[in-house]
Amino acid sequence: METYRISIQWSRLIYNFEKCSVNKDAYEFYLNYFKEIKKRKIKLIVNLHHFDTPYEIFKNGGWENKNTIELYLKYAKKCFGLFGDIVDEWATFNEPSANVECQYLYGFHFPKVQDFKRSIQVYFNLMVAHSKTVNYFKTIYPNKKITIIVSINPAYPRSQNKADLQAAEFRNMIFVYFQLNLILKGTLTKQLENFLKQYDLIPQYFLEEFEEIKKAKIDYIALNYYQPSRVKAKETKKIEEKIMPLSFYDYYEWPKRRINPHRGWEIYPQGLYDLAMLIKNEYDNFAWMISENGMGVENEEKFKIEVIINDDYRIEFIEEHLQFLKIAIDQGSNCFGYSLWTFIDCWSWANAFKNRYGIVEYDLENKKTFIKKSGIYISELIKLKSQ
Template sequence: MANLIFPSDFEWGAATAAYQIEGAAAEDGKGKSIWDTFTHQKGNILNNDTGDIACDHYHRYQEDIALMKEIGLDTYRFSISWPRVLPAGKGKVNQKGIDFYKRLVNQLLEAGIKPAATLYHWDLPEQLQLKGGWENRDTIYYFQEYAELMYSELGDLVPRWITHNEPFVVSMVGNLFGEHAPGYQDYNKALQVAHNLLVSHGLAVDSFRESGIKGEIGITLNLNHVYAKTDSKEDQQAKDYCDAFNNRWFLDPVFKAKYPTKLLALYQDKFGGFEIETGDMEIISREIDFLGINYYSRAVVEYAEDELLKHKTIKPEQAIYTAMNWEVYPDGLRDLLIRLNKEYTDKEIFITENGAAFADQLAADGQVHDQPRVDYLREHFKAAYQAIEAGVPLAGYYVWSLLDNFEWAFGYSKRFGIIHVDYQNQQQRTLKDSAKMFKQVIADNGLTD
């Protein structure tokens, strides 16, 4: 392999989310989130796990930042727990919550690590869910007020802001498939939630501009490049529907101020549509400074007459799969990045999440030899490099995740971290081989022989 050296200003980082790592679920005035409620309802989460303690990052953030510094991270993406700073989602501010994030950010800056803050990584305050959650249009404006609070408290310290993480997952996995909080299975609800999330994104961008903060703001979408099983007309139609559902339903409003025509017509015919107020699409499509993308795998589809969206995904044989049963397909990252740059945006793109879960174990030598993850990351770094070579303005890469953590519906059964967390042994942290490899990549600013 020839040396693959990234641009000199390229940023290497790792990402986490508040509910997955913080713990301290009811400490220092924090209010309940929908995930606190959902995880305590028996049967929702594998092994009935909860995020009550998680990685105890709330108490151990200094240790975790020291590990980030040891690895050499340029930047760290974290999320703010909305109910930690506004226990009821609105109104009274919890100063202890604000102070925690100030300590976290100041410590990052002291370590020479650029903070990147995500405003919403799924932990809606339970008090707002009781009023209808994201289906209730009022939540859009509560989110804007929460965003304004965080800009005023942290805006002089945090140079990169992300409004929402994966609105697809919030709307569809939480409100259509029922696998995530709040656990509904209702198409109308899911579509209204998706729309309201996007409007709240646009208003948070407006507030950011009005604040005068020196920094950049964007949104993170989980996207997967879609491939048809064959070149047949039917399979191509299946690909188009899958791409509209997975990708364009969120990309098109943000960058083109419209929903995919064919899918919108189908939804309106089948479900009677959802409420779009005058001016909403203009708000959603406010100019952003960058696009964040989370990429884990591709989708391969074939035509399925009986399905509402005329497609079903298939699992290619002879492929390698992660512990999540997701195909390892680095070329999909390259293809996706090139497509986004060509069809949607010439702005900077950040890979805000990419990584893999494998069945990691502490070896007899006290180390974690996670060669499958080492291979996974190296191949995806190569794909990112190929995209840059093809002209994509890729500006940074956040590995998911810094720590093994609470993996939503899968509880603690899946390990995505480059740092091993021993939940049974006082939360002991151990750098995996993948973290050591990543340290070398950062030091070299790329892949070298």
């Protein structure tokens, strides 16, 4: 393994958010953790925010409150000061759009709000916090790298019918270009600007915030890809009390789709190629890596033979995605890395330990780890790469 990405939890490290006071036990825990990774000569990438805004901040408006931007910046500065010498690279946020979707669009995560306008405000504020953090970081570590981890589910239309094409274009405008344009170009698309104005969705902003966004230059972008979105034109047009993204398209099941039966997600490795070409053609072939790609499986212990889980389905998944990624790289895509989600079975915000993603099994009952067949496969793949 060449790189390992982990996150710091804001509310564990800091206990007074205005003063940014440090919890000594948490500091020592993270420092020792980082040292163990560095002992193994693995590049350490530390992410500052993985969905976990402190509850005390939520009580004061969370990311709808502009003050949260400043609190986050204080926290980021504190982390850089505490761990800057040992951390190789930093990330500001993990999947900010997924964070917003789960918290402010679909009500999956606390505070379980379903409001399109509030979600736009929250996302914009997250981007301001990201940009201010990047700009500060570059003043103190001009030779170190910083990124942001973005989840992308490209939308594909049901047909080439105009209405279906418009449905896919709309979803990509909201969930793909909104993210990539702000992060990589520092602007919104004209199409998105017009849409926000038309439906009174423009967030509260200050001109200097857009200046921060334009100035923020990350070193590469980290992309998470799991599955595509399949969309079609709305089947029924009805007057709704409030506008939501699904006011403009419906999902549909592609007849040729392949499904991970253990998780319910579509397996579409070509989406990784299409994503690579999008970055190449629309964003000046910006440097990027796959920071997450993987396969969750429920009740995976049923595939265990003796002490090893025979997860051939995961090996096939990895191979297919790497094949499409190699085609993209051969065609000039500026992709320099691939990280699987995840090294070891991990905990999920919504599903606890139900779905297992690791190439290393974590036995909850005995607190032991066992390499899976996919882990052996990855090990052999790394050996081939190093030859």
